Amino acid sequence: MSAPENADVRGLEARGLAVRRGARQVLMDVDVDAAPGRVTAVLGPNGAGKSTLLLALAGLVRATGHVRADGVDLAELSLRERARRVAYVPQRSQLRSALRVEEVVAQGRYAHGSRSEDAVREALETARAAELEGRVFTRLSVGEQQRVLVARALATRASVLLLDEPTASQDIAQALATFALLRELAAAGRTVAVVVHALEHAHRFADDAILLDGGKVVRTGLATETLAPGPLREVFGVRMERGGLRFELHTASDGSEP
Amino acid sequence: MSPPPRSLRLYVGLVLVAVPILAAALLVGAGDLGDVRLGDTFLALRLQRVASAFLAGAALAGGGVVVQGLFRNPLASPSILGTNAGAALGGQAALLAAQLVGVRAVAPELLVPLGCLMGAFASLVILLALLRITDDLLALLLTGFALSALFLSISAFLTSLAQESFELGRAVVSFSLGGVAGAGPPQLALALPLIVVGLLAAFGWGRALDLLLSGEEEARSLGVDVRQVRFFAALWTSVLVAGAVSLGGNVSFVGLVVPHALRPFAGVAHRRLLPAAVLGGGLFVVLCDVVARALPSQGEIPLGVVTGLVGAPLFLVLLARMRKELAA
Numbered sequence: 403m404s405a406p407e408n409a410d411v412r413g414l415e416a417r418g419l420a421v422r423r424g425a426r427q428v429l430m431d432v433d434v435d436a437a438p439g440r441v442t443a444v445l446g447p448n449g450a451g452k453s454t455l456l457l458a459l460a461g462l463v464r465a466t467g468h469v470r471a472d473g474v475d476l477a478e479l480s481l482r483e484r485a486r487r488v489a490y491v492p493q494r495s496q497l498r499s500a501l502r503v504e505e506v507v508a509q510g511r512y513a514h515g516s517r518s519e520d521a522v523r524e525a526l527e528t529a530r531a532a533e534l535e536g537r538v539f540t541r542l543s544v545g546e547q548q549r550v551l552v553a554r555a556l557a558t559r560a561s562v563l564l565l566d567e568p569t570a571s572q573d574i575a576q577a578l579a580t581f582a583l584l585r586e587l588a589a590a591g592r593t594v595a596v597v598v599h600a601l602e603h604a605h606r607f608a609d610d611a612i613l614l615d616g617g618k619v620v621r622t623g624l625a626t627e628t629l630a631p632g633p634l635r636e637v638f639g640v641r642m643e644r645g646g647l648r649f650e651l652h653t654a655s656d657g658s659e660p
Numbered sequence: 661m662s663p664p665p666r667s668l669r670l671y672v673g674l675v676l677v678a679v680p681i682l683a684a685a686l687l688v689g690a691g692d693l694g695d696v697r698l699g700d701t702f703l704a705l706r707l708q709r710v711a712s713a714f715l716a717g718a719a720l721a722g723g724g725v726v727v728q729g730l731f732r733n734p735l736a737s738p739s740i741l742g743t744n745a746g747a748a749l750g751g752q753a754a755l756l757a758a759q760l761v762g763v764r765a766v767a768p769e770l771l772v773p774l775g776c777l778m779g780a781f782a783s784l785v786i787l788l789a790l791l792r793i794t795d796d797l798l799a800l801l802l803t804g805f806a807l808s809a810l811f812l813s814i815s816a817f818l819t820s821l822a823q824e825s826f827e828l829g830r831a832v833v834s835f836s837l838g839g840v841a842g843a844g845p846p847q848l849a850l851a852l853p854l855i856v857v858g859l860l861a862a863f864g865w866g867r868a869l870d871l872l873l874s875g876e877e878e879a880r881s882l883g884v885d886v887r888q889v890r891f892f893a894a895l896w897t898s899v900l901v902a903g904a905v906s907l908g909g910n911v912s913f914v915g916l917v918v919p920h921a922l923r924p925f926a927g928v929a930h931r932r933l934l935p936a937a938v939l940g941g942g943l944f945v946v947l948c949d950v951v952a953r954a955l956p957s958q959g960e961i962p963l964g965v966v967t968g969l970v971g972a973p974l975f976l977v978l979l980a981r982m983r984k985e986l987a988a
Contacts, residue, residue, distance in 0.1 A: 462877055485883030496875030498732070499928045509871050513883030558882070 411438040411561045412472045413593045414488070419458050419467035421451075428454045429465070429617045434595075436610070438561065441588045442595045443604035443625060446614035447638055452597045453493070455614065456564045459595065460490040471562050485513035489555035491565040495539075495547060503534045503542070503550050510557025521557050529553035529583065544571035552583070563587060565596040569603065581607040601638070605629050613637055667932060670925040674939050681947050685710045689953045712843035712851075713949040713963070714942035716908035717918070719855040720744075721941020723900035724915025725934050726862045727784075729869035730893040731800060734923070735978055737916035738901045739971075741800075742783050742807030744912060747898070747905035749811045750779020752818050760821070773850050777902035783807055784894040840908045840949060840963060847907055854903035859938060861896045866930035869893060873928070911945065911964045913971020918944050920978060
């Protein structure tokens with residue numbers, strides 16, 4: 403298991419993050435506390451600002467507020483220094499050229515200035531993508547591409563991992579394997595923040611959760627408390643059943659508060 | 661990781677192809693090498709011509725590799741995006757300035773490469789400003805086409821200004837048609853450092869260009885200063901195109917044909933593709949120059965005509981294939 407390069411892991415902290423896109427305020431006064439060794443799920447309905455929050459945390463969109471990774475303000479770091487602390491995994495890569503898998507993973511070493519074959523191989527093995535080595539990235543299935551993107555993020559040896567719906571195009575077995583991997587990465591000392599679409603996955607695999615709606619944090623804290631029936635009904639309009647393993651549409655006839 | 665065997669096979673193939681091409685380049689042409697009095701002179705002239713053609717081709721193919729990475733589009737090339745036309749316009753303007761206005765501050769030999777450099781860089785800066793980085797193939801090609809048309813119109817205007825002097829008019833026209841016949845030792849001496857520096861710098865930026873293939877957002881997340889890479893990629897492409905155009909005038913399609921032909925063997929990664937494209941581009945233009953000399957005609961067929969006859973149909977085939985892939 404590849405470990406983060408920075409020994410002084412203190413997690414990710416954001417204060418007063420706000421993002422405006424044109425006339426629309428996409429994020430408003432968002433605070434984030436993601437601790438090392440824990441998986442933090444970012445949840446919310448479509449258009450809640452989940453992906454934008456991740457981009458803002460990675461410094462990839464113009465945002466106001468402060469983001470600190472392991473106690474260091476990201477605004478004070480160069481792009482390369484930032485990439486060595488915070489790794490971002492997009493939902494889908496925009497890569498359309500026929501680079502081979504190991505060349506894509508080696509991109510994660512750019513911020514270090516050296517390719518380091520060992521780091522590339524270790525990242526591929528950790529992300530369970532070693533068997534894809536030698537293949538052309540664009541000819542892989544979306545689920546396989548996602549594993550390669552995770553490997554590329556691991557090759558940066560960043561202590562903070564931000565993942566935007568990594569399981570969106572994966573089947574159930576792949577999705578469970580991905581979440582198991584995220585838990586392993588957190589156990590190795592990384593700070594993992596992941597946008598999750600499926601509430602049952604968040605319920606099962608996340609330690610903490612941030613519930614967004616309309617660009618604002620509705621609730622944050624332990625996943626078991628944040629993903630409680632009340633907030634979920636308020637934000638998603640769904641009813642939680644069987645301890646978070648199943649969700650049904652909430653209707654007015656459902657009656658009283660849980 | 662060791663390079664795959666197909667890379668080795670590619671370079672062996674290129675070297676094997678180089679032998680007959682270079683031999684033909686030295687043997688084909690007007691003048692008898694066996695002539696006791698003039699044989700050595702003919703040989704020296706042909707060597708100059710081979711060197712000019714090789715350097716121009718290497719630079720244009722190298723520029724093609726960089727510009728395709730910059731725009732994330734295998735159909736981009738200096739000639740299609742108007743960079744060649746911009747460089748040629750700059751070179752023509754420099755020729756005119758030297759002759760008509762009487763610029764004395766800079767030597768005339770220096771003025772042409774300098775003009776080419778300024779013209780090529782201006783064309784790429786205008787293109788980048790108009791498009792930013794776009795995935796829209798049509799917008800990219802149409803903007804390149806419009807810029808080319810603009811530069812060619814201004815070139816035509818400059819040509820009309822040069823008609824009063826026969827020599828100047830001929831020099832200006834030969835720039836727009838392309839050809840390495842007029843390049844002598846002074847032009848080679850000026851273009852060589854431009855091209856060598858441009859190629860080394862392009863190789864140095866290869867990894868950043870690889871990352872740019874994944875789009876601006878991903879590249880930035882991995883530590884790439886996208887604006888800086890764009891600026892320097894445009895600068896080094898301009899240096900390469902300026903070096904090539906100052907040697908061979910407006911030779912089109914080399915930057916498109918050569919990287920495309922070699923990509924299946926060398927791969928997409930810029931540091932693998934660039935050296936192969938340099939060698940392949942050089943040989944391609946030397947071969948086209950041999951064809952230009954060998955084809956029966958009154959006088960000599962301009963080099964740009966031969967590269968255009970090969971490159972334009974290939975461009976159309978590529979365009980059709982790419983649109984088909986996008987539709988699928």
